[in-house]
Each structure stands twice: as structure tokens, then as C-alpha cells.
Amino acid sequence: MNLGPLVFLGTFFALATSWLGFVLVPQLQLCRQQPVEIDATGQLYPSDPSGIAKQGEEVYRANGCYYCHSQQVRPKGFGSDVERGWGGRGGKVQSVAQDYLYARPVMFGSQRIGPDLTNIGLRKPDAAWQLKHLYDPQSVTPKSVMPPYRYLFEKRKLKLGQKPSEEALQVANVPAGYEIVPKEEAKTLVAYLMNLHSDAILFETPPPTNAVAAASSTNAPAAGGSTNNPPAATNGPSTNVPAK
Amino acid sequence: MSATPSTQIISIDRGNEAPAVTSVQIDASCRAPVLLLFISAAAWLLIGSLLGIIASLKFHSPNILASCPLLTYGRVHPAAWNALIYGFAIQAGLGVGLWVLSHLGRAKLAMAPLIVIGAILWNLGMTIGTYGILYGDSTGFEWLEMPRYASGILFFAYLAIGLAAIVTLHLRRERELYISQWLLLAAIFWLPWIYSTAQLLLVFKPVRGVMQAIIDWWYINNLTTIWLGFTGLAATFYFIPKIINRPLYSHYIGIFIFWTLAIFGSWGGIPTGSPLPTWIPALSSVGAALTIVPVLAVAFNVHKTFVGNYSKLSSSMPLKFIAFGALAYVLSGLVGVLASIVQVSEVINFTWFTPAQTQFVVYGFFAMTMFGAIYYIVPRLLQADISSAGVRWHFWLALIGVLIYVVSLGVGGVEQGTVLNNPKATADFMGVTNSTLPFLRASTTGDLFIALGHLVFLLNLVGVLVRVSRASFSTAMVANRRAEVRA
Numbered sequence: 001m002n003l004g005p006l007v008f009l010g011t012f013f014a015l016a017t018s019w020l021g022f023v024l025v026p027q028l029q030l031c032r033q034q035p036v037e038i039d040a041t042g043q044l045y046p047s048d049p050s051g052i053a054k055q056g057e058e059v060y061r062a063n064g065c066y067y068c069h070s071q072q073v074r075p076k077g078f079g080s081d082v083e084r085g086w087g088g089r090g091g092k093v094q095s096v097a098q099d100y101l102y103a104r105p106v107m108f109g110s111q112r113i114g115p116d117l118t119n120i121g122l123r124k125p126d127a128a129w130q131l132k133h134l135y136d137p138q139s140v141t142p143k144s145v146m147p148p149y150r151y152l153f154e155k156r157k158l159k160l161g162q163k164p165s166e167e168a169l170q171v172a173n174v175p176a177g178y179e180i181v182p183k184e185e186a187k188t189l190v191a192y193l194m195n196l197h198s199d200a201i202l203f204e205t206p207p208p209t210n211a212v213a214a215a216s217s218t219n220a221p222a223a224g225g226s227t228n229n230p231p232a233a234t235n236g237p238s239t240n241v242p243a244k
Numbered sequence: 245m246s247a248t249p250s251t252q253i254i255s256i257d258r259g260n261e262a263p264a265v266t267s268v269q270i271d272a273s274c275r276a277p278v279l280l281l282f283i284s285a286a287a288w289l290l291i292g293s294l295l296g297i298i299a300s301l302k303f304h305s306p307n308i309l310a311s312c313p314l315l316t317y318g319r320v321h322p323a324a325w326n327a328l329i330y331g332f333a334i335q336a337g338l339g340v341g342l343w344v345l346s347h348l349g350r351a352k353l354a355m356a357p358l359i360v361i362g363a364i365l366w367n368l369g370m371t372i373g374t375y376g377i378l379y380g381d382s383t384g385f386e387w388l389e390m391p392r393y394a395s396g397i398l399f400f401a402y403l404a405i406g407l408a409a410i411v412t413l414h415l416r417r418e419r420e421l422y423i424s425q426w427l428l429l430a431a432i433f434w435l436p437w438i439y440s441t442a443q444l445l446l447v448f449k450p451v452r453g454v455m456q457a458i459i460d461w462w463y464i465n466n467l468t469t470i471w472l473g474f475t476g477l478a479a480t481f482y483f484i485p486k487i488i489n490r491p492l493y494s495h496y497i498g499i500f501i502f503w504t505l506a507i508f509g510s511w512g513g514i515p516t517g518s519p520l521p522t523w524i525p526a527l528s529s530v531g532a533a534l535t536i537v538p539v540l541a542v543a544f545n546v547h548k549t550f551v552g553n554y555s556k557l558s559s560s561m562p563l564k565f566i567a568f569g570a571l572a573y574v575l576s577g578l579v580g581v582l583a584s585i586v587q588v589s590e591v592i593n594f595t596w597f598t599p600a601q602t603q604f605v606v607y608g609f610f611a612m613t614m615f616g617a618i619y620y621i622v623p624r625l626l627q628a629d630i631s632s633a634g635v636r637w638h639f640w641l642a643l644i645g646v647l648i649y650v651v652s653l654g655v656g657g658v659e660q661g662t663v664l665n666n667p668k669a670t671a672d673f674m675g676v677t678n679s680t681l682p683f684l685r686a687s688t689t690g691d692l693f694i695a696l697g698h699l700v701f702l703l704n705l706v707g708v709l710v711r712v713s714r715a716s717f718s719t720a721m722v723a724n725r726r727a728e729v730r731a
Contacts, residue, residue: 010503011433014510015434015510018531019438022458022459022461022514023445023462026458026520026524030454030455031451033453062381062382063316063319064316072518078517078586079665080664080666083667096519097520097521100453100454100457101452104450105385105446106454106457108457108519110386110594111598112660112676113677113680114673114677115673144674145306145677147307147317149316151312
């Protein structure tokens with residue numbers, strides 16, 4: 001008897017279960033996700049990042065920053081990301097699916113050779129520091145193993161008597177008569193970094209202290225149509241209530 | 245289906261009943277396409293390890309080659325990895341798979357020209373894809389970095405080779421299916437499915453948000469556990485019995501492994517603690533934990549096949565490679581099961597442990613098995629021996645290299661995770677990085693051994709090829725001269 005077709009069909013179904021389970025079903029669950037209105041501010045979260053931050057995301061992707069940096073704060077009690085101060089929601093609560101709605105691509109990262117960058121925009125909101133760090137990480141963090149990204153900068157010759165421009169980097173070892181200025185890519189990358197924050201108090205991330213009272217005052221669903229109670233920490237996005 | 249275990253196919257292969265097609269004829273039909281796949285695989289392996297060394301050197305001094313955007317860590321590292329997976333592993337696996345399929349089916353390799361075209365296309369796609377990554381066109385998804393203009397080529401190249409494999413299987417003269425054929429058939433079909441799903445939903449028409457990460461994890465896990473696992477095990481179950489000249493202990497355990505791996509194995513890969521609906525990582529760890537069943541079954545079946553014949557290890561280099569591969573499969577499988585436990589994954593999440601574990605599977609198991617198979621196949625294809633000193637050098641370099649690499653990064657990863665999770669002791673992040681540096685630097689030594697091994701591997705293959713073509717060239721010359729003299 002020719003078993004070939006039978007083996008083929010059986011295998012196909014066996015393997016396709018994981019496709020159903022991890023591709024189809026999560027997509028059906030997650031595709032309903034929408035930005036939610038944050039009560040305190042009335043703004044949508046997450047907001048679609050500006051054009052310049054989007055371009056910076058491309059630079060981040062093209063240069064593979066995510067092979068060394070994660071963008072994901074793990075839940076309290078699982079690792080100590082929160083204790084390290086990487087969290088954004090008052091430094092207390094982990095990342096949730098909602099935070100990544102506009103990330104393209106989603107770069108969770110798989111390594112922490114460098115610190116987590118989920119909330120770097122909150123932690124180091126200083127563009128000058130960021131640029132200097134990119135140009136020469138060791139100049140701001142001695143012994144850093146982060147590679148320098150000097151190719152995102154330009155060494156420009158100054159005309160006689162010309163002053164360095166406003167955006168020139170304040171770094172050592174610049175030969176006299178020259179200045180170091182960021183290229184477009186460096187500027188957009190920094191805009192992206194400064195825009196990295198997941199700080200909104202969401203339905204699935206109630207503030208840790210006096211949770212119930214605070215939760216109902218900060219993240220009551222916008223449309224008010226939900227019967228869900230605020231669930232505990234790591235719950236799925238299905239509990240989010242879309243904005244009107 | 246008859247109940248006789250088809251393991252016997254292997255042992256009667258030497259011609260009790262005169263087969264319609266002889267082994268020599270089958271080898272002749274395999275020669276060009278399979279050799280092409282092997283040589284290209286070896287070349288990518290070397291390219292990959294050179295890129296890998298560049299990446300690794302960055303941890304000795306981040307300023308090395310820092311002003312060249314093409315060689316920045318975030319580009320050479322994925323380029324090296326893609327060369328290993330797509331350049332080497334898939335091509336070697338396909339080459340070995342085609343040869344095994346045609347021998348088990350006792351039929352000539354079908355559509356050899358199509359395979360050659362497929363292999364050329366694949367290498368074209370690889371070249372374009374590698375440049376794409378180095379030039380900054382990476383898609384941003386791990387293991388799927390090659391940009392769309394390369395992945396399309398790869399996809400069709402694979403279809404061409406896969407089609408030839410299916411047709412070869414279909415035209416087999418020996419109707420009984422051996423376990424290796426099950427495994428190969430499943431692997432051959434599964435890759436286009438996962439690859440097209442991933443490409444479609446991540447690159448061509450991207451889904452939103454965390455769904456992207458889920459699909460990428462699903463893809464990586466299926467490529468490793470199913471494609472590499474099935475193809476590698478097909479070789480394990482074919483060559484070990486063949487070389488020690490004794491049937492596989494149990495065909496039925498083989499089938500059991502096949503189903504349990506297909507059902508549990510494809511679910512793993514999604515780390516605990518990810519920002520996803522909780523059921524997803526939870527289900528995934530259950531799948532990963534259950535793979536302990538097929539892993540132990542492999543250990544049992546291989547051991548039982550070997551028992552009393554372990555001494556044959558010393559007389560066959562291919563067997564050494566493949567037996568080491570099987571050992572690595574079992575050990576890395578057990579480590580993978582361990583890693584699915586929450587308390588363990590809490591420590592190793594985001595550390596060097598993960599690459600060490602992956603390397604253990606991809607290199608320790610898969611690549612070593614393929615090396616053994618290639619060293620078994622090539623002398624038959626060319627009717628000439630490969631320098632045995634060369635093979636021995638390759639074995640020891642690869643063995644030592646992979647052990648240094650896996651052990652140093654594995655231990656380093658546990659250390660890193662422990663320090664990372666203890667912010668009271670090392671509040672400063674540089675302390676975490678520094679704790680891993682000695683291990684990272686040790687792993688570079690492993691990289692160097694491995695790379696040297698790859699050089700030897702390529703030289704071994706090219707060496708025998710050159711010798712054979714010289715010999716046939718001179719016989720042709722002699723024949724020519726004789727003809728001239730006569731005329």
C-alpha cells in the first residue's frame with residue numbers, strides 16, 4: 001500500500017495545528033486591538049508616531065540595534081526589569097500587547113547585551129546625550145561594549161573663522177578646524193529613541209497601589225460598554241475597550 | 245502495508261535481489277546536483293563563520309571595523325547567522341535528503357537539471373540576501389532578515405528542489421517507506437508552508453503589533469524543531485544503521501518519534517513573560533516540555549541500535565560525526581525541555597544562554613550530522629576517497645569548537661541572567677555586561693576552531709573534486725593520444 005499520501009496528510013494536519021494555534025487564533029484575537037482613549041489626558045494610546053520617529057525606527061532596524069537591546073519590560077516577579085527601573089508606568093508594570101500597536105516591525109529583541117530600551121524616551125530624554133552616545137558610547141559610558149555609530153555622523157570642515165554649527169557634537173578629539181554633525185539618520189534615530197515610551201495606564205495594567213480606586217479613575221473604558229473587571233497584570237488585549 | 249519493518253531496505257541494499265537500478269547508477273544520477281549543493285553549503289559555512297568572527301571580535305574591542313556600516317554588529321551578526329542556516333544547513337540538508345531519498349527508493353534522482361537550476365537560484369538568492377542585510381535592508385525579523393527581493397528567489401529555488409525530491413520519492417521502486425522518508429517528506433513540505441506564511445504576514449502584508457513577534461517565534465521554532473530536526477534525524481536513522489550494518493532497533497519507535505515531534509515540537513519557542521495574551525506563552529511551554537517524549541525516544545532507539553557495536557565508532561569517521569550529532573540532539577533537547585520551566589526561563593531569558601542552546605541544536609546536532617553524511621556520500625558520488633587526515637582534522641576542530649562555544653556561552657548566559665535579575669548586587673548595567681565578557685571572549689576561541697574546521701571541510705571537498713577531475717582529465721588525454729597514435 002502506498003503510504004505516501006497518508007503520511008503527507010497526517011503530517012500536514014499535525015503541523016497545521018500549530019499554525020492554527022499560533023497564527024490564526026491569535027490573529028483573530030489580536031486584530032481587534034485598537035488605540036484606547038486615556039481618560040486622564042483624553043489622548044489615544046498608543047499614538048501613531050510622527051514621520052521622523054518612523055524614519056528613525058527604520059534606522060534602528062537597519063543597523064540591528066535589537067540584537068543587543070530588548071524592548072520589552074517583563075512582569076514583576078519574573079526577572080527584575082521593574083526593579084531596574086526599565087518600566088514606564090510609574091516604573092511598576094510590564095509591557096503589554098497594546099504598547100506595540102504601531103511598532104513596525106516589532107523589535108522585542110532576544111538579547112540584553114545592552115539595557116532594555118522600552119522606555120528610553122522617558123529615562124534619557126536628552127537628545128544631545130543620545131547623539132554623543134551614538135557617536136562614541138565610551139565617551140559617556142566608560143568601557144561600554146556598544147559599537148560606535150560614527151558613520152551616522154559627518155565630519156565637516158569649517159571655513160576659516162566659521163563657528164561650529166549649533167548641532168555640532170561636543171566630543172573630544174575633533175581635529176581643529178572641523179566639526180562633527182549628525183546625519184539625517186542619526187537625527188531620526190534619536191527622535192525614535194526619544195519617542196520610546198510605554199507609560200499609559202491601561203486597563204490591563206492597573207496601577208499597583210490602591211488598584212481598584214485608581215484604576216477606575218484613570219482608565220475607565222472610553223465607550224463604557226465593557227463588563228470586564230480590570231484583570232490582573234498580564235492579561236490579554238481582549239479586555240481593551242476600543243476608543244469611540 | 246505489511247508489518248515487516250522496512251529497516252531491511254538498508255541491509256539488503258548490497259544486492260541480494262538484483263535491483264533494476266544499481267547504487268552506482270543512482271550515485272551517477274545524484275552526482276552533479278548533490279555535489280553542487282554540498283560545495284555551496286561548505287562555501288557558505290566558511291563565509292558565515294568569517295562574518296561570525298567579525299561579529300564576535302566586536303566584544304573584544306567595539307571599535308574594530310566600526311566606521312564601516314556594512315560590518316557593524318547589527319548587520320554582520322544576522323548575516324553570519326543567515327549564512328549558517330540558509331546557506332549551509334538548508335543546502336546540506338537538501339543534498340543529503342535527495343541522496344537518501346533516491347537510495348531508499350532505489351530510483352535515480354529525478355529532474356536533476358531542475359535541482360541544479362534550483363541550487364543556482366538558491367545561491368543567487370543567498371548572495372543578494374546577504375548583501376541586503378549588510379546594506380541595511382534587513383526586515384527586522386530574526387531568522388528572516390533577508391529582504392523580500394531575496395526571499396522570493398529563495399522560495400522558488402526551494403520549490404524547484406523540493407519538487408524534484410517529491411518526484412524522486414514518487415517514482416521509487418522500493419514501495420515500502422522507511423522512517424527517514426517520512427521525516428524527509430514532512431520536512432520538505434513544511435518549509436514552504438512556514439516560509440510563505442512568515443513572509444506574507446511579516447514582510448509583504450504585515451500584520452499589526454505583537455502578532456509579528458508571535459509569527460516570527462513560530463517560524464524560528466518550526467524551522468529548528470521540524471525542518472532541521474526532521475532532516476537531521478532522517479540522516480541519523482539512515483546512516484547509523486547503514487554504517488554499523490544492522491537494522492534500526494525499532495521502526496515503530498521511529499514512527500512514534502515522528503508523530504510526537506510533529507504534534508508537540510511545532511508549538512514551542514515563545515518565551516514566558518512576553519507581552520502577549522498569557523495563554524500563548526503558556527501553551528508554548530507545554531509544547532516545548534512535551535518534546536521530552538520524542539527526545540528520549542531518539543536516545544533509546546539510537547542507543548539500542550548501537551548496543552554492542554559502539555566499537556565501530558573508531559573505524560568510521562562519518563559515524564563519529566553522526567553519533568556526536570545524535571548525542572547533541574538528545575542533550576540539547578533535554579536542555580530545551582529544562583528551559584521551558586518558568587524558573588529556568590526567568591534566568592536565561594534575554595541572555596547568551598539562548599544562542600548557546602540554538603547553536604547546540606543547529607551546529608552540534610544538525611551540522612555535525614550533515615558533515616558525517618556528506619563524508620559518507622561524497623566518496624560514493626566520486627568513486628574516490630577523501631583524505632582521511634583531513635576528515636579527522638575537521639572532526640576534532642568542529643567538536644572542540646562547538647563544545648567551547650556552547651559551554652562558555654551557556655554558562656555565561658546563566659551567570660548573565662543571575663546578575664541581571666539581581667539589581668541590588670549590580671545596580672549598574674555595565675556590571676551585567678562585564679560579567680559576561682570573559683565568557684563571550686572564550687566563545688571567540690570556539691568560533692576560531694569552528695572556522696578552521698570549515699576551511700578544512702571546504703578543502704576536503706574541493707581537494708577530492710580536483711583529484712577526481714584531474715584523474716579523469718588525464719585518462720581522457722591518454723585515450724586521446726592513443727586515438728591519435730592509431731590514426
